[in-house]
Amino acid sequence: MFKVEDFQNYGKEQFETCVASATSVQHGLQAIASAYGDYTKKSFEDTKSFVEKLSGVKSLDKAMEAQTEFARSAYETFVAESQKIAGLYSDLAKQAFKPVETVVSKFTPAAH
Secondary structure (H helix, E strand, O other): OOOHHHHHHHHHHHHHHHHHHHHHHHHHHHHHHHHHHHHHHHHHHHHHHHHHHHHOOOOHHHHHHHHHHHHHHHHHHHHHHHHHHHHHHHHHHHHHHHHHHHHHHHHOOOOO
């Protein structure tokens, strides 16, 4: 038999799940934006430091050495930050689909 209370409880449960999901997605997006901002700031500061260092160089050998050091450092930073941001995207996807998994598990019969 169909009860109105059951339908109301189901609707309330789904609403709370959606709110929780939206909140976790919002926090995930904020973390990603913050990571991009931090990387951009660090990249800008490193480039500024490199230009200052390069402007004080007196020989071509020292200039090439400074350029090589900067390129290596910039590449390492890029790879590390890319991996960090990719991890944040992965966490965001997991959190976003968690409510869907919960709903699907309720309607999926258990395997025996």
